[in-house]
Amino acid sequence: MLVVKLFISVAVLLAAVEIAKRSPFWGAVVIALPLTSMLAMVWLYWDTRDEALVSAFARNIFFLVPPSLLFFLPFIFALRSHWPFWLNFAVGAVLAAGAMLGLRFVLK
Numbered sequence: 001m002l003v004v005k006l007f008i009s010v011a012v013l014l015a016a017v018e019i020a021k022r023s024p025f026w027g028a029v030v031i032a033l034p035l036t037s038m039l040a041m042v043w044l045y046w047d048t049r050d051e052a053l054v055s056a057f058a059r060n061i062f063f064l065v066p067p068s069l070l071f072f073l074p075f076i077f078a079l080r081s082h083w084p085f086w087l088n089f090a091v092g093a094v095l096a097a098g099a100m101l102g103l104r105f106v107l108k
Contacts, residue, residue, distance in 0.1 A: 005043050012039065037061050063107070067099030 012035050020027020037058075045054050071092035074081070078088050 001046075005039075009036070009039055012036070034061075063103065064100055067103050068096050070099050071096040 012030075016027050016030040016035075019030055041054055041058060044057060045051070048054075073095060074083065074088040074091045078085075081088075083091075
């Protein structure tokens with residue numbers, strides 16, 4: 001079953017990348033859909049049959065989406081900042097991680 005999960009999950013990601021090469025907008029639409037969350041919820045339920053666990057997982061995803069959006073900020077301003085890709089990536093990751101940790105601290 002692990003191989004099937006892996007194949008389906010990788011296929012979705014690769015499809016989004018291939019679509020984005022042709023049209024950044026439609027590639028973004030595929031990624032903006034909560035496909036990875038949906039797949040993870042299906043796999044989690046499939047493995048555990050625990051609706052309470054899936055519900056808690058969905059709740060956490062819901063609250064973590066807004067801080068995760070901070071990852072994209074450096075890329076939005078990349079043409080003005082002239083930062084290289086990896087610097088944008090690192091700054092975005094730090095922003096998102098910091099916001100998520102801050103949210104966890106606030107919610108505890």
